[in-house]
């Protein structure tokens with residue numbers, strides 16, 4: 454009788470387990486709905502300009518309805534802004550709205566692609582799990598992610614199987630004419646959306662961005678999880 458050697462069998466089962474893990478496609482994703490506070494320090498250097506951007510933001514992420522809202526408090530040298538950046542899924546596709554609610558002006562434009570699920574891709578390099586501060590206390594895990602423009606080291610807190618909450622990220626790369634290094638932290642994350650009005654946008658948003666001069670990549674989607 455022809456039998457498969459026991460050692461081969463063991464390797465086959467290891468391979469099956471590895472394959473089924475790989476087919477998930479993600480190391481972990483954030484919960485489908487959450488809100489939290491985000492602080493960011495970004496140093497940038499270009500040919501003519503260099504400086505430091507600081508942001509203190511409220512983030513609302515809702516993958517269920519494929520939308521997100523970020524209330525930014527943005528400071529870049531003399532420039533200060535309080536604006537709201539909302540991404541909504543509409544019939545014609547994904548739209549980003551920039552609402553400068555203090556000035557009463559609003560812009561909108563169509564984004565390429567689909568609403569991004571906030572996940573760590575499975576080709577990220579894992580640095581493993583460890584504890585912040587006291588050994589045995591606050592467990593986190595870190596990943597290195599290669600992006601198109603920015604490379605990121607992302608630290609998350611495991612919540613449950615395949616689910617994690619963002620803690621912090623360090624990103625480096627080149628965006629437009631600027632080299633950028635940024636450090637982002639997430640605090641006070643709560644599950645769910647407390648008040649749907651965070652996604653409200655004015656009806657009279659303009660599609661003409663020519664008078665919008667904030668030197669910031671407003672259509673970036675990494676407010677939620679640096680990837």
Ligand SMILES: *[C@@H]1O[C@H](CO)[C@@H](O)[C@H](O)[C@H]1NC(C)=O
Nearest residue numbers: 646647648649650651652653
């Ligand atoms: C939601 O927020 C709006 C605007 O701040 C407020 O008027 C409304 O009362 C809130 N609703 C709830 C249920 O808290």
